[in-house]
Amino acid sequence: MSMDAVFKALADPVRRELLDALRERGGQTLGELCEGRAMTRQAVSKHLAVLEGANVVATEWRGREKLHHLNPVPIQEIADRWIGKYERGRLAALADLKLRLEGETDG
Amino acid sequence: MSMDAVFKALADPVRRELLDALRERGGQTLGELCEGRAMTRQAVSKHLAVLEGANVVATEWRGREKLHHLNPVPIQEIADRWIGKYERGRLAALADLKLRLEGETDG
DNA sequence: TGATTGGGCAACTAAATAGTTGCATATAGC
DNA sequence: GCTATATGCAACTATTTAGTTGCCCAATCA
Numbered sequence: 001m002s003m004d005a006v007f008k009a010l011a012d013p014v015r016r017e018l019l020d021a022l023r024e025r026g027g028q029t030l031g032e033l034c035e036g037r038a039m040t041r042q043a044v045s046k047h048l049a050v051l052e053g054a055n056v057v058a059t060e061w062r063g064r065e066k067l068h069h070l071n072p073v074p075i076q077e078i079a080d081r082w083i084g085k086y087e088r089g090r091l092a093a094l095a096d097l098k099l100r101l102e103g104e105t106d107g
Numbered sequence: 108m109s110m111d112a113v114f115k116a117l118a119d120p121v122r123r124e125l126l127d128a129l130r131e132r133g134g135q136t137l138g139e140l141c142e143g144r145a146m147t148r149q150a151v152s153k154h155l156a157v158l159e160g161a162n163v164v165a166t167e168w169r170g171r172e173k174l175h176h177l178n179p180v181p182i183q184e185i186a187d188r189w190i191g192k193y194e195r196g197r198l199a200a201l202a203d204l205k206l207r208l209e210g211e212t213d214g
Numbered sequence: 215t216g217a218t219t220g221g222g223c224a225a226c227t228a229a230a231t232a233g234t235t236g237c238a239t240a241t242a243g244c
Numbered sequence: 245g246c247t248a249t250a251t252g253c254a255a256c257t258a259t260t261t262a263g264t265t266g267c268c269c270a271a272t273c274a
Contacts, residue, residue, distance in 0.1 A: 011118035
């Protein structure tokens with residue numbers, strides 16, 4: 001599974017809103033996810049396809065309705081494997097930054 | 108500070124590589140950050156500008172050299188404020204997903 | 215069975231993005 | 245002062261992306 005696809009999927013505010021909506025209530029149809037959004041059904045559908053391609057959303061057909069579910073695993077993996085690196089180096093980086101910036105202003 | 112800018116900054120693999128490089132060693136110049144990359148100095152410079160605009164990289168001039176430092180704070184804030192939401196709802200979402208997918212195959 | 219509803223596909227437009235080349239500017243060193 | 249070096253700025257191209265419109269297909273239901 002490509003981490004790049006997940007990062008790219010999260011880069012759009014509309015898609016992050018869709019994820020939020022699915023986190024609040026799973027199993028929503030395309031029509032439901034379109035409500036209150038100032039764009040066409042096709043636009044929302046494309047965004048959902050990107051999310052599905054990044055494996056952040058899983059879908060299921062029930063009759064003619066397509067139900068959407070959040071899959072939190074890839075987001076969690078980014079937190080653990082990628083952001084975690086910056087957590088570990090955080091103090092060192094901040095100390096480095098602080099030193100440099102103080103050096104700037106002090107002399 | 109715009110969280111959207113941070114997400115967009117992280118969406119490109121070249122920029123994530125640059126962040127990694129700065130995490131390993133802070134204070135690198137533009138020239139150093141260009142080494143080993145198959146693109147022009149200007150391309151790297153633009154990527155660094157995006158990172159700087161998202162406040163993920165801080166810069167400092169020393170003579171004619173521009174030193175780059177990682178600022179891990181915005182990344183950490185995304186982990187805490189945004190990804191944290193998904194951590195909290197993770198078990199519920201996974202249970203929801205599992206139920207639906209089992210329902211699919213079982214009946 | 216025939217209208218309505220939920221969704222997909224394809225072509226198109228406009229804007230953003232990644233990258234390039236060429237030239238300008240300022241610092242460092244001989 | 246002249247040349248090397250480190251970087252910036254601007255214009256341009258090509259690709260990707262977000263969004264639209266128009267039409268089609270399948271499921272529901274009266």
